[in-house]
Amino acid sequence: MKPVIDTLLLKLRARDRLSAEEEAAVRDAIGEVRDIAADQTVIRAGDELHSSTLLLDGLLCRYKDLRDGSRQIMELHVAGDFADLHSFTLKRLDHNIMTLTRCRIALAPHAKLEAITRDFPHLTRLLWFSTNLDAAIHREWMLSLGRRTALARVAHFFCEMQVRLGLVGLAGADGYALALTQTDLSECLGLTPVHVNRTLKQLREQGLVEFRRGRVTIGDHDGLRRVAEFDPAYLHLERRDR
Amino acid sequence: MPRYYFNVHNSIGLVEDEEGRDFADLGAARAAALKGAREVIAGDAAEGIVDLRGRLDVIDSAGTVVLTLRFTEAVEVLRPDEDEPGPANPAPTAS
Numbered sequence: 001m002k003p004v005i006d007t008l009l010l011k012l013r014a015r016d017r018l019s020a021e022e023e024a025a026v027r028d029a030i031g032e033v034r035d036i037a038a039d040q041t042v043i044r045a046g047d048e049l050h051s052s053t054l055l056l057d058g059l060l061c062r063y064k065d066l067r068d069g070s071r072q073i074m075e076l077h078v079a080g081d082f083a084d085l086h087s088f089t090l091k092r093l094d095h096n097i098m099t100l101t102r103c104r105i106a107l108a109p110h111a112k113l114e115a116i117t118r119d120f121p122h123l124t125r126l127l128w129f130s131t132n133l134d135a136a137i138h139r140e141w142m143l144s145l146g147r148r149t150a151l152a153r154v155a156h157f158f159c160e161m162q163v164r165l166g167l168v169g170l171a172g173a174d175g176y177a178l179a180l181t182q183t184d185l186s187e188c189l190g191l192t193p194v195h196v197n198r199t200l201k202q203l204r205e206q207g208l209v210e211f212r213r214g215r216v217t218i219g220d221h222d223g224l225r226r227v228a229e230f231d232p233a234y235l236h237l238e239r240r241d242r
Numbered sequence: 243m244p245r246y247y248f249n250v251h252n253s254i255g256l257v258e259d260e261e262g263r264d265f266a267d268l269g270a271a272r273a274a275a276l277k278g279a280r281e282v283i284a285g286d287a288a289e290g291i292v293d294l295r296g297r298l299d300v301i302d303s304a305g306t307v308v309l310t311l312r313f314t315e316a317v318e319v320l321r322p323d324e325d326e327p328g329p330a331n332p333a334p335t336a337s
Binding site for chain 2 (some may be wrong): 035149150181182183191193194195197198201202205212213
């Protein structure tokens with residue numbers, strides 16, 4: 001049975017058109033499906049890689065650790081994201097990739113991706129776009145981690161996840177499921193869990209957003225975006241020729 | 243591993259930890275509590291207020307407070323001596 005890659009197609013089609021031949025080429029490139037438990041490191045920095053990982057369901061993250069155990073998560077991946085399309089050219093990652101929830105992933109062998117680069121130049125550009133989009137998300141996270149206050153940083157994170165999950169049909173206007181622990185959240189945001197909890201209370205009391213038991217409930221969409229200074233331009237949502 | 247919950251009581255009232263985290267032992271939980279309290283104090287300091295009236299209670303899964311960390315214990319406060327001369331260049335006042 002071929003894996004269900006509708007979320008990847010939704011993500012790409014939000015940014016450009018995809019021909020029937022290109023869709024078939026993507027489907028052909030994606031093979032083996034695996035189900036993985038939560039909290040498993042699936043790719044370690046330095047491992048020689050021969051395939052890229054497409055997330056079909058669940059939440060993955062890119063992270064790096066310091067020797068004392070401090071962890072920074074650099075990006076969260078949602079269904080439809082390639083976690084390591086960049087491993088196609090890097091061959092070895094400089095960071096780790098871990099499941100934050102139970103995940104279903106599918107592997108795209110690099111040999112198949114290479115065939116796409118040979119035969120489908122426009123599809124190749126769309127995949128290139130995907131890695132550029134990851135870089136744009138990293139830049140926005142750098143701005144958050146380096147400059148945003150805890151309040152704005154947490155608010156921005158919830159705004160981003162709403163847009164990204166919404167693109168693949170997993171978020172509504174008033175909220176979405178996000179099965180993260182306070183530790184996961186603190187490692188995304190560069191804050192201690194104590195500080196995250198306190199900031200969540202402030203956001204809740206201001207009626208902006210509530211995060212409880214794996215669910216984000218947005219109370220004031222515009223207010224949340226205002227506090228976060230959220231501008232979705234970095235998510236490159238225009239549908240255009242690429 | 244035991245699970246501990248960190249409830250913070252300070253100027254914004256009680257911030258209840260509904261989820262908790264697993265630690266190797268109470269010592270590891272205390273180290274995390276200290277780090278968390280210091281970050282909250284630092285966050286306030288960046289806004290211009292150092293509020294040491296808060297405390298952090300570490301609660302075990304039975305609901306018992308096993309450790310209380312007062313914010314005053316989380317940081318050492320050094321103050322200039324009263325008879326010490328002030329800074330040579332006083333900070334500019336807002337105009």
